[in-house]
Amino acid sequence: MILENLCNEIGISGHEEKIRKIIYNEISNTVNDIRVDTLGNLYAYKKGKNNKHIMLCAHMDEVGFVVKEVLDDGAISFASVGGIDSRILPSKSILIGEQRIPGIIGVKPIHLQTEDERTKVIKEEDLFIDIGTNSKEETLKYVNLGDYISFNSRFEFLTNKIAKSKALDDRVGCSVLIEILKQNFECCIIAVFTVQEEVGLRGASVAGFNLKPDYAIIVEGTTASDVSGVEEYEYITSLGKGPAISILDGGSYSNKELVSKIVDSANKNNIKFQYKKGTTGGNDAGKIQISDSGIKTAVISVPCRYIHSPSSVINIEDYENTKKLVQTVLSEIK
Amino acid sequence: MQEYFYKMLNISSVSGNEENLSQLIKDNITQYVDEIIHDNLGNMICIKKGTGKKIMLTANMDECGIIVTHIDKKGYARFSLVGHFSLYALINQPISVNGEIGIVRYGEEGEPKDLKVSKMFIDFGFESEQDALNHINIGAIGALVPHYVQNENKIISKSFSNKVGCYILMQLAKNIKDNNNEFYFVFTTQREIGNKGAKVSAYNLEPDYCIAIDKVIVSDKDEGIKVKNGPCIKLKDKSMITHPTVRDLLLDAAKRANIKHQLLVCSESESEAGVIFTQKTGIPSGTVCVPVVNHRTNYEMYFEEDIDKTVKLLQGIV
Numbered sequence: 152m153i154l155e156n157l158c159n160e161i162g163i164s165g166h167e168e169k170i171r172k173i174i175y176n177e178i179s180n181t182v183n184d185i186r187v188d189t190l191g192n193l194y195a196y197k198k199g200k201n202n203k204h205i206m207l208c209a210h211m212d213e214v215g216f217v218v219k220e221v222l223d224d225g226a227i228s229f230a231s232v233g234g235i236d237s238r239i240l241p242s243k244s245i246l247i248g249e250q251r252i253p254g255i256i257g258v259k260p261i262h263l264q265t266e267d268e269r270t271k272v273i274k275e276e277d278l279f280i281d282i283g284t285n286s287k288e289e290t291l292k293y294v295n296l297g298d299y300i301s302f303n304s305r306f307e308f309l310t311n312k313i314a315k316s317k318a319l320d321d322r323v324g325c326s327v328l329i330e331i332l333k334q335n336f337e338c339c340i341i342a343v344f345t346v347q348e349e350v351g352l353r354g355a356s357v358a359g360f361n362l363k364p365d366y367a368i369i370v371e372g373t374t375a376s377d378v379s380g381v382e383e384y385e386y387i388t389s390l391g392k393g394p395a396i397s398i399l400d401g402g403s404y405s406n407k408e409l410v411s412k413i414v415d416s417a418n419k420n421n422i423k424f425q426y427k428k429g430t431t432g433g434n435d436a437g438k439i440q441i442s443d444s445g446i447k448t449a450v451i452s453v454p455c456r457y458i459h460s461p462s463s464v465i466n467i468e469d470y471e472n473t474k475k476l477v478q479t480v481l482s483e484i485k
Numbered sequence: 486m487q488e489y490f491y492k493m494l495n496i497s498s499v500s501g502n503e504e505n506l507s508q509l510i511k512d513n514i515t516q517y518v519d520e521i522i523h524d525n526l527g528n529m530i531c532i533k534k535g536t537g538k539k540i541m542l543t544a545n546m547d548e549c550g551i552i553v554t555h556i557d558k559k560g561y562a563r564f565s566l567v568g569h570f571s572l573y574a575l576i577n578q579p580i581s582v583n584g585e586i587g588i589v590r591y592g593e594e595g596e597p598k599d600l601k602v603s604k605m606f607i608d609f610g611f612e613s614e615q616d617a618l619n620h621i622n623i624g625a626i627g628a629l630v631p632h633y634v635q636n637e638n639k640i641i642s643k644s645f646s647n648k649v650g651c652y653i654l655m656q657l658a659k660n661i662k663d664n665n666n667e668f669y670f671v672f673t674t675q676r677e678i679g680n681k682g683a684k685v686s687a688y689n690l691e692p693d694y695c696i697a698i699d700k701v702i703v704s705d706k707d708e709g710i711k712v713k714n715g716p717c718i719k720l721k722d723k724s725m726i727t728h729p730t731v732r733d734l735l736l737d738a739a740k741r742a743n744i745k746h747q748l749l750v751c752s753e754s755e756s757e758a759g760v761i762f763t764q765k766t767g768i769p770s771g772t773v774c775v776p777v778v779n780h781r782t783n784y785e786m787y788f789e790e791d792i793d794k795t796v797k798l799l800q801g802i803v
Contacts, residue, residue: 383555383557384554384555384557384563384603385603386555398552398624399501399552399565399567399678402679404500404501404675404678404681406525407501407502426623426624428554428555428623429554429565430552430554430565430566430567431565440526440681441526441679441681441684441685442685443685443688443689444524444525444685444686444688444689445524445525445526445528445681445682445685445686445689446525447525
């Protein structure tokens with residue numbers, strides 16, 4: 152499964168090369184034109200039979216960390232790349248740099264913590280990475296300042312429907328786009344795989360210019376908050392209820408005519424869907440909507456529980472339905 | 486005020502849903518302009534053709550509102566804000582969603598404090614979740630119920646910044662007789678959720694300079710901005726420092742026509758000019774503001790003389 156390969160590869164924001172390579176190899180034979188821009192965004196153009204141009208967009212990068220400093224005792228001080236809840240970090244297994252040097256995020260043992268330290272969230276600067284070395288010199292044999300750090304977590308199924316992995320946001324989107332590009336549609340497709348979404352939609356800030364698509368559909372992984380202890384009215388999305396369609400989020404207001412095409416298509420083809428309920432957070436649509444002289448955007452997302460963690464969880468049926476929904480929408484654009 | 490101004494007050498135009506207002510403006514401006522363009526974001530660009538300088542004037546059509554995010558078992562609608570409404574200004578106010586009117590309630594006993602939108606809901610009087618879903622859907626947009634009061638030259642209405650700005654642009658389209666310069670009267674969208682319309686229209690039109698028409702909230706301090714003291718020429722805000730070309734253009738116009746005006750330097754507010762001036766290779770921009778009392782509430786107050794003087798000031802730039 153291509154989704155599994157994409158999730159198991161590492162592509163922290165600014166280091167998307169390996170993801171780009173997988174995508175390139177998967178699609179280069181099925182598209183008419185393929186190129187990479189200065190920032191690293193990958194563009195694939197697939198000609199159709201009519202003159203409508205639909206931009207599809209997914210980001211290649213994932214959240215992670217970067218090596219900030221190697222301390223005298225060999226421990227590594229790090230900074231996060233993208234939004235990560237520091238409460239989830241202690242004792243997590245990680246991989247550093249190209250060589251995938253394994254390490255563990257360490258913290259001062261509980262019996263040495265003050266009462267204040269025990270009751271407060273441990274901040275990133277009070278955590279360190281332990282790769283089993285005892286001195287700065289020894290650590291520097293394996294690790295350099297600026298090396299990227301990824302969660303060490305592989306794609307696996309918890310049940311036959313529920314899958315767990317790091318980086319599901321947004322390898323689900325990349326995977327949907329790859330599968331779409333292997334099919335033929337009446338409309339022309341401009342697929343854009345962007346870089347550095349997690350650190351401020353940076354790839355997308357340039358990706359929307361000069362393409363002049365009729366519509367842009369952003370395929371994302373988004374927060375599912377349907378977990379124990381949360382009131383139902385605070386569920387942003389729920390697992391198993393199908394792709395989430397955004398009306399408004401912190402970055403963009405979806406084009407109404409495009410949203411109604413998507414909703415009609417879902418209803419006509421009996422594809423289960425939900426509306427994304429929260430209006431906070433953002434994605435590449437925030438930049439694409441206001442690129443050039445304005446682009447009509449919409450966002451379709453696969454709900455992910457525990458997003459931005461080593462163990463994001465999706466329902467594979469939501470993934471399949473997201474793919475199906477994008478397919479039917481594209482096939483109905485005349 | 487022209488009759489259509491009051492019609493504008495009776496239309497809701499929450500960000501992203503400006504179509505009805507845009508249509509009303511179109512009906513009343515068509516005869517004064519040469520061409521009207523609607524772009525991908527719903528901006529309406531009304532062009533008065535000329536061969537001289539390209540002058541862009543903007544006013545946003547949108548207002549703040551709410552979006553329904555959930556219907557609970559009792560049929561109450563939970564919501565998020567569209568734009569930056571004050572929660573204190575929303576509580577106990579009537580809201581219209583898909584033509585259904587409900588009241589914003591607060592879900593805790595006692596006097597509300599530390600208001601959170603997650604504790605607020607709209608009570609439409611529906612009897613159940615299903616009853617509610619028969620009338621309103623998740624994602625439906627809601628706005629304060631339109632109303633207005635005119636008391637001599639004082640106008641009180643629900644959140645109508647910046648319909649006042651739109652009205653001023655319409656007067657300018659009618660009154661400006663300059664046949665040399667080219668004018669773009671741009672009625673923008675999605676200002677309240679990040680100046681989106683202004684950004685793309687400026688990128689698209691690439692004018693020689695731009696003036697945004699906006700509001701300024703009156704101050705209760707002695708030295709602050711006052712109502713009935715004429716338009717404010719903004720010199721600086723959080724998002725920009727007014728370009729000297731545009732600043733002088735406005736100051737000269739005020740002087741020539743002898744229009745009472747105020748100068749505004751502030752470190753908080755922002756305006757459409759703040760995103761417009763960095764488009765393409767840079768667009769000299771500035772902002773003229775009309776004083777408003779009680780901004781972004783169900784009872785904003787404007788004075789006709791401030792509106793009239795703003796029109797006169799801007800007419801004087803050509």
